[in-house]
Amino acid sequence: MALVFDYPVEMASPQKRKVQGGRVTAKGTQPKGAQAPVQQPYSSGYVPGKVSAAWIPVLMFGLLIAGALVIIINYMGWVPGGVSNWYLLGGLGLILGGIVTATQFH
Numbered sequence: 692m693a694l695v696f697d698y699p700v701e702m703a704s705p706q707k708r709k710v711q712g713g714r715v716t717a718k719g720t721q722p723k724g725a726q727a728p729v730q731q732p733y734s735s736g737y738v739p740g741k742v743s744a745a746w747i748p749v750l751m752f753g754l755l756i757a758g759a760l761v762i763i764i765n766y767m768g769w770v771p772g773g774v775s776n777w778y779l780l781g782g783l784g785l786i787l788g789g790i791v792t793a794t795q796f797h
Contacts, residue, residue, distance in 0.1 A: 738797075741797050742797060743795070743796050743797045747792060747795065747796050748796060750789075750792050751789050751792040751793050751796060752789070753789075754785050754786070754788045754789035754792060755785075755786055755789035755790075757785050758781075758782045758783065758784070758785030758786035758787075758788075758789060759782070759786065760782075761778055761781055761782035761785060762778075762779060762782035762783070764778075765778035765779055765782065
């Protein structure tokens, strides 16, 4: 049994209006009284010429690798006191410390 819908013409979707497109104002014009935005030379967090100490990337990679090792060693069951979620939390904390250190690297 097939359903056949015979809608009257009045219920069909309305015919689309044709709109003339194009610019309303001439290209390059600005509203009256508008001023150009003031551009700052640098973002507020960037200081040109600032260089991080040599130990920052060492600390960053050290924390990231130590956190990953703590999580892997906990997974393998090689940690003293048995497997614990506290080791996972500590490993994630070390990884987070590495990520925070990475944000301070210039």
